[in-house]
Amino acid sequence: MKRLKISKYFEWLKMGAKIQLFDRGILLENIFNFIFQIFLSYFLWKGIYGSNKILNGRNFQQMINYIILSVGISNIFVYPNIYFMSMDIKSGNIAYTLLKPIDYQMQFIFKNIGIVLPILVISIFSVLVFQIFIFSIDMPVNFIYFVISVFLSLLTVITFDFILGMVCFWTENSWGVSTLEFAIVSFFSGRLIPLDFFPKNFRYLFIEILPFSGIIYTPIDIYQNYWSANDFLMYLIQQSGWIIILLLIGRYIFNIARNHVFINGG
Amino acid sequence: MGNFRYYISIIITFIKFNIKKLSEYRVDFYLGVFLLLIIQFLNLSFFYLIFDAVPEIDGWNLHEILLVYGFYTLNCGFFIFLFGKLRSLKAYLYSGEFEIMLTRPIPPILHILISGFNEESIFEIILGFIIIFYAMNNLGISFNFINTIIIILFMILGSLIFGAIAIIAESILFYTRYSFTPIDSIFSLAEFTKYPISIFGIVFQKILTFIIPLGFLSYYPANYFLNKETIKVNIFFAEGVILCILIIVSKIFFNKGLKKYEGNGN
Numbered sequence: 001m002k003r004l005k006i007s008k009y010f011e012w013l014k015m016g017a018k019i020q021l022f023d024r025g026i027l028l029e030n031i032f033n034f035i036f037q038i039f040l041s042y043f044l045w046k047g048i049y050g051s052n053k054i055l056n057g058r059n060f061q062q063m064i065n066y067i068i069l070s071v072g073i074s075n076i077f078v079y080p081n082i083y084f085m086s087m088d089i090k091s092g093n094i095a096y097t098l099l100k101p102i103d104y105q106m107q108f109i110f111k112n113i114g115i116v117l118p119i120l121v122i123s124i125f126s127v128l129v130f131q132i133f134i135f136s137i138d139m140p141v142n143f144i145y146f147v148i149s150v151f152l153s154l155l156t157v158i159t160f161d162f163i164l165g166m167v168c169f170w171t172e173n174s175w176g177v178s179t180l181e182f183a184i185v186s187f188f189s190g191r192l193i194p195l196d197f198f199p200k201n202f203r204y205l206f207i208e209i210l211p212f213s214g215i216i217y218t219p220i221d222i223y224q225n226y227w228s229a230n231d232f233l234m235y236l237i238q239q240s241g242w243i244i245i246l247l248l249i250g251r252y253i254f255n256i257a258r259n260h261v262f263i264n265g266g
Numbered sequence: 267m268g269n270f271r272y273y274i275s276i277i278i279t280f281i282k283f284n285i286k287k288l289s290e291y292r293v294d295f296y297l298g299v300f301l302l303l304i305i306q307f308l309n310l311s312f313f314y315l316i317f318d319a320v321p322e323i324d325g326w327n328l329h330e331i332l333l334v335y336g337f338y339t340l341n342c343g344f345f346i347f348l349f350g351k352l353r354s355l356k357a358y359l360y361s362g363e364f365e366i367m368l369t370r371p372i373p374p375i376l377h378i379l380i381s382g383f384n385e386e387s388i389f390e391i392i393l394g395f396i397i398i399f400y401a402m403n404n405l406g407i408s409f410n411f412i413n414t415i416i417i418i419l420f421m422i423l424g425s426l427i428f429g430a431i432a433i434i435a436e437s438i439l440f441y442t443r444y445s446f447t448p449i450d451s452i453f454s455l456a457e458f459t460k461y462p463i464s465i466f467g468i469v470f471q472k473i474l475t476f477i478i479p480l481g482f483l484s485y486y487p488a489n490y491f492l493n494k495e496t497i498k499v500n501i502f503f504a505e506g507v508i509l510c511i512l513i514i515v516s517k518i519f520f521n522k523g524l525k526k527y528e529g530n531g532n
Contacts, residue, residue, distance in 0.1 A: 047324030047465040173294045176301045
């Protein structure tokens with residue numbers, strides 16, 4: 001019985017990877033976007049630094065490292081999964097899925113992990129190419145810590161996406177919800193600008209309390225700076241706690257949405 | 267001439283229809299406006315954070331940057347208002363709706379454009395005006411009648427240029443068996459114009475001026491008022507010429523693509 005359960009998750013993973021690999025155009029555009037974003041950020045920050053040597057404790061080289069890592073990590077979750085979930089809902093496919101004894105949330109999570117895997121390979125490949133031919137990026141202080149933190153970052157994004165995706169049960173404007181998700185995550189995760197640029201009052205809230213810092217800012221911090229085993233353990237517990245909370249919120253809203261659909265004879 | 271009147275009456279009917287549809291989906295509308303405000307708030311906060319740390323980016327101060335961004339918002343808003351539905355071409359081709367459009371007595375491109383109505387774009391346009399007004403106020407440029415006309419002129423020219431580029435990008439669908447369009451890369455490219463394109467180097471600036479003229483969304487309109495760079499020709503004349511060229515190219519691309527579509531035995 002147990003073997004059956006695990007293979008189900010694995011199937012969803014494979015399904016997701018296939019979806020990504022099917023549309024080869026997306027992979028190419030991914031590399032394209034990667035280069036674009038680094039190009040934009042490089043010149044933008046060059047202009048920002050100007051004659052300043054150090055901003056918020058980072059010199060220009062470290063800032064560029066931050067940007068490349070940020071683009072690399074965020075490249076992993078640009079897949080418009082909310083949009084596709086809304087297509088499922090609109091087309092009525094969701095009813096078919098709801099009738100089966102499938103855990104919709106789990107399927108969503110594993111499918112999206114699968115979708116991410118090919119992009120992850122491309123991200124690593126792109127970062128290495130950059131490393132060798134264009135900019136040199138420092139090596140991570142602790143590679144294993146970094147890998148774990150990126151995995152937690154991915155789970156945070158997916159569980160958050162699921163919650164926002166639920167909004168699509170109540171609105172047709174799925175593209176707007178998708179854009180909102182992207183804007184919120186970009187802003188509060190430190191993707192565009194390191195979180196230590198925020199005014200003091202907000203810094204504690206954004207970095208220590210909200211889960212979004214764990215998507216970009218904290219993984220990069222783990223990459224660039226030394227973290228003691230104790231600190232890392234605290235981070236692990238905190239971020240995992242958030243993922244569980246987001247998971248539960250997602251399940252709760254899903255149940256509300258499902259009842260809403262059934263009442264409306266969906 | 268009778269033809270022209272006919273087209274206008276069709277457009278008016280469609281607009282009336284879309285406005286009726288709008289009042290039905292009230293939740294979507296308010297949600298869309300809410301999302302727009304949040305996104306703009308986040309974007310503007312980004313600028314605030316940067317200018318909290320440094321006084322200027324590559325010689326452009328906060329209000330000059332806001333002027334550029336204001337024009338970007340204004341032009342993008344008007345572009346989405348006019349050409350927002352272009353994105354649906356791929357869906358129309360796949361669903362067969364495009365086939366139906368061809369049977370109607372109006373040019374298919376017009377049909378696509380008026381097939382939907384993005385009401386949030388009106389708010390984006392208003393917001394663009396507000397940002398420009400705010401920036402001009404702080405820069406000591408008077409927001410008088412002549413300048414307002416000039417801003418509107420830049421808005422019309424800029425959006426039409428963007429629209430022609432978008433039509434060319436979407437037309438590529440016809441040549442790639444409805445699978446690929448570089449429209450998303452074009453939108454990514456447009457993101458560069460949120461900032462003054464002069465900070466990205468002379469080569470890139472020339473690309474965004476002569477090859478994919480997105481610079482007219484924000485940089486050149488702002489430059490008209492700020493005079494950061496002396497342009498040898500009258501900017502309106504230049505935009506007019508580029509627009510004419512783009513209209514011709516986009517017509518050729520789309521019509522040739524259309525012939526291909528019809529030639530596919532559809």
